[in-house]
Amino acid sequence: MVEIFGTSSGALYQCDRDNCFYLQFQDKQTSFRVCSLLAFKRKIDNIDLVSLLTDEDDRSGMTIVRTCQHRELFVLTIREVLELKEILSGALVMLELNSILHQKLQYSFS
Known part of the structure; x- marks a missing residue:
C-alpha cells in the first residue's frame, strides 16, 4: 500500500x-473502490457545517455518514468533518497531480 495523502x-x-x-480514520480502516470513494467525498463535501453549528433542535454538532455500500458508519463531529474533508x-x-505528471512524461518520451 502506498500513502496518497495523510495528516x-x-x-x-x-x-x-x-x-x-x-481510508484510515477514527481508528478504523475502510476500503473504497474509485467510484465509491468519489461518492463518499461528495457526501462529506455536502455536509452543511453552518447548520450543524446553528441547529436549535440538535446542539450535538455531530452528523452521521454512511459509506455507499452501507458497510461503514461514521459519526463525525464538526472538527472530524473538517479533518476528513482535508484528507x-x-x-x-495528489492523484490528479500524479495523473498530470504521468501524462506529461509519456508525452515527452513519445
Missing part, C-alpha cells in the same frame, strides 16, 4: 494489489 488525523492509501483505496481533498489533488 495527523488519518490517511488515504492506494493498494494496487486489491485495486482499491483504504479526501488532499488525496484527490
